[in-house]
Amino acid sequence: xxxxxxxxxxxxxxxxxxxxxxxxxxxxxxxxxxxxxxxxxxxxxxxxxxxxxxxxxxxxxxxxxxxxxxxxxxxxxxxxxxxxxxxxxxxxxxxxxxxxxxxxxxxxxxxxxxxxxxxxxxxxxxxxxxxxxxxxxxxxxxxxxxxxxxxxxxxxxxxxxxxxxxxxxxxxxxxxxxxxxxxxxxxxxxxxxxxxxxxxxxxxxxxxxxxxxxxxxxxxxxxxxxxxxxxxxxxxxxxxxxxxxxxxxxxxxxxxxxxxxxxxxxxxxxxxxxxxxxxxxxxxxxxxxxxxxxxxxxxxxxxxxxxxxxxxxxxxxxxxxxxxxxxxxxxxxxxxxxxxxxxxxxxxxxxxxxxxxxxxxxxxxxxxxxxxxxxxxxxxxxxxxxxxxxxxxxxxxxxxxxxxxxxxxxxxxxxxxxxxxxxxxxxxxxxxxxxxxxxxxxxxxxxxxxxxxxxxxxxxxxxxxxxxxxxxxxxxxxxxxxxxxxxxxxxxxxxxxxxxxxxxxxxxxxxxxxxxxxxxxxxxxxxxxxxxxxxxxxxx
Numbered sequence: 302x303x304x305x306x307x308x309x310x311x312x313x314x315x316x317x318x319x320x321x322x323x324x325x326x327x328x329x330x331x332x333x334x335x336x337x338x339x340x341x342x343x344x345x346x347x348x349x350x351x352x353x354x355x356x357x358x359x360x361x362x363x364x365x366x367x368x369x370x371x372x373x374x375x376x377x378x379x380x381x382x383x384x385x386x387x388x389x390x391x392x393x394x395x396x397x398x399x400x401x402x403x404x405x406x407x408x409x410x411x412x413x414x415x416x417x418x419x420x421x422x423x424x425x426x427x428x429x430x431x432x433x434x435x436x437x438x439x440x441x442x443x444x445x446x447x448x449x450x451x452x453x454x455x456x457x458x459x460x461x462x463x464x465x466x467x468x469x470x471x472x473x474x475x476x477x478x479x480x481x482x483x484x485x486x487x488x489x490x491x492x493x494x495x496x497x498x499x500x501x502x503x504x505x506x507x508x509x510x511x512x513x514x515x516x517x518x519x520x521x522x523x524x525x526x527x528x529x530x531x532x533x534x535x536x537x538x539x540x541x542x543x544x545x546x547x548x549x550x551x552x553x554x555x556x557x558x559x560x561x562x563x564x565x566x567x568x569x570x571x572x573x574x575x576x577x578x579x580x581x582x583x584x585x586x587x588x589x590x591x592x593x594x595x596x597x598x599x600x601x602x603x604x605x606x607x608x609x610x611x612x613x614x615x616x617x618x619x620x621x622x623x624x625x626x627x628x629x630x631x632x633x634x635x636x637x638x639x640x641x642x643x644x645x646x647x648x649x650x651x652x653x654x655x656x657x658x659x660x661x662x663x664x665x666x667x668x669x670x671x672x673x674x675x676x677x678x679x680x681x682x683x684x685x686x687x688x689x690x691x692x693x694x695x696x697x698x699x700x701x702x703x704x705x706x707x708x709x710x711x712x713x714x715x716x717x718x719x720x721x722x723x724x725x726x727x728x729x730x731x732x733x734x735x736x737x738x739x740x741x742x743x744x745x746x747x748x749x750x751x752x753x754x755x756x757x758x759x760x761x762x763x764x765x766x767x768x769x770x771x772x773x774x775x776x777x778x779x780x781x782x783x784x785x786x787x788x789x790x791x792x793x794x795x796x797x798x799x800x801x802x803x804x805x806x807x808x809x810x811x812x813x814x815x816x817x818x819x820x821x822x823x824x825x826x827x828x829x830x831x832x833x834x835x836x837x838x839x840x841x
Contacts, residue, residue: 328359328373328413329399331383331391337369346370368396375399382411389423389430438831443800447822448720455719459711466707473700480693487686494683497676505669512667521585524592525577536584537574546593713743714765716773720823724802729819731804738807740817746778746792748807748815758782759792759815766793774824784813792817798825 327338337347344355346365353364359373368377380396384406394405400414407426409419528536541547541560549559715721724742731738736748746759760778767774774796781790792815799820806818
């Protein structure tokens with residue numbers, strides 16, 4: 302750094318000498334072109350197309366097809382003018398800008414006609430350029446330093462992961478053997494537990510069936526006694542007719558035919574009344590949801606919309622008159638009548654939702670009593686075996702997951718010196734006027750609206766996509782969310798050297814193809830050269 306001022310003075314001297322030579326010689330040419338413009342009798346156009354007298358060089362008339370005879374004027378449309386810019390960097394401008402009233406060269410050499418006065422800003426610009434070069438060099442040095450730290454960190458992490466993997470695989474093998482033994486104990490304990498529970502449940506089902514049968518008998522007996530109004534221990538058809546809930550067709554009365562349906566049809570061939578045993582066996586299941594105890598809430602049946610024609614028992618009179626009534630009702634009525642007839646033929650009573658009695662859950666779902674002490678002990682043993690096995694199984698799965706994560710990490714190409722390990726597991730955001738873009742190296746790229754909403758995938762990690770001589774200078778993220786009527790979204794990430802990790806910009810050069818620019822020390826692999834005092838540059 303301390304030697305820079307000496308270089309600057311030397312460069313300034315060389316630049317000033319070149320500028321003087323240019324002014325004494327041919328205006329508008331660079332130092333490396335001077336051998337072609339040495340004063341002589343004739344001048345050969347640089348493309349060799351013709352030879353002209355030397356005094357036609359810079360005479361403000363274009364003679365050569367390549368414009369080489371007018372480097373210092375604006376005569377040739379395709380000509381160029383070299384700005385020496387002593388103290389700064391040289392560059393070339395189109396010859397059309399010569400003497401156009403605008404200072405293009407920092408030394409003002411392009412405005413020699415004095416239409417405007419151009420100050421010489423080259424020394425000042427050169428100083429700024431050198432200061433910026435020194436500053437940039439410091440940043441690159443810092444980035445290279447961090448790069449070295451990244452390499453050490455990445456290599457150390459991979460070494461530790463490799464050692465950890467060996468330990469985990471040994472631990473897994475030990476846990477696996479223990480887990481298998483505990484699983485065998487658990488299975489045996491669960492087998493004994495299940496057998497004991499099954500015995501208890503079967504016993505309870507038998508007991509519950511007996512209880513339900515007893516409860517059914519008690520309920521049926523209460524109904525039988527209530528229906529047996531003459532208390533002769535028999536329920537007759539006439540007694541059935543006294544209960545309005547048996548009004549099947551809802552016409553306001555219980556007909557003889559309706560009452561007979563209550564009884565088993567085969568039983569009616571010999572009896573018109575029934576005792577309790579037959580009532581319980583043949584009738585109660587058929588009416589227990591229709592029968593209502595006197596004084597209980599009763600839902601009035603709706604008015605009958607159609608007269609129900611009940612089948613006349615075999616041997617009764619009046620069967621012939623029914624033929625005249627058939628066909629007078631609607632098809633719907635006939636269909637309903639047929640359905641009810643089918644029910645009657647099966648000996649079943651048609652169900653009316655309004656007359657149904659709600660079946661309470663406790664009528665069937667009686668709580669099962671506690672297990673006996675031997676069964677409880679078997680359950681405790683099985684619970685303990687399950688707990689021990691689950692603990693070992695959880696540990697086994699945890700170790701397996703960690704092994705899987707380490708092996709997955711080894712599949713990533715983290716750079717020749719593992720320098721990109723430092724980026725793994727991190728995410729970086731960039732916000733523009735409309736979106737927030739996220740880059741999670743080796744995972745995904747995405748965007749979301751600044752105003753909320755779901756995240757849109759721009760791609761998941763694909764591969765390193767830099768050129769063959771700079772493979773790690775670009776990343777490719779592929780198979781993002783599909784664009785409507787277009788391709789899947791994707792993102793190309795350009796990596797450039799910087800002292801910190803920063804997502805600098807995001808653009809969309811092509812539809813659904815995004816370009817990220819990302820600063821990171823991970824690509825600062827080259828030791829930066831110290832800045833050199835460039836006062837005079839070669840032609841661009």
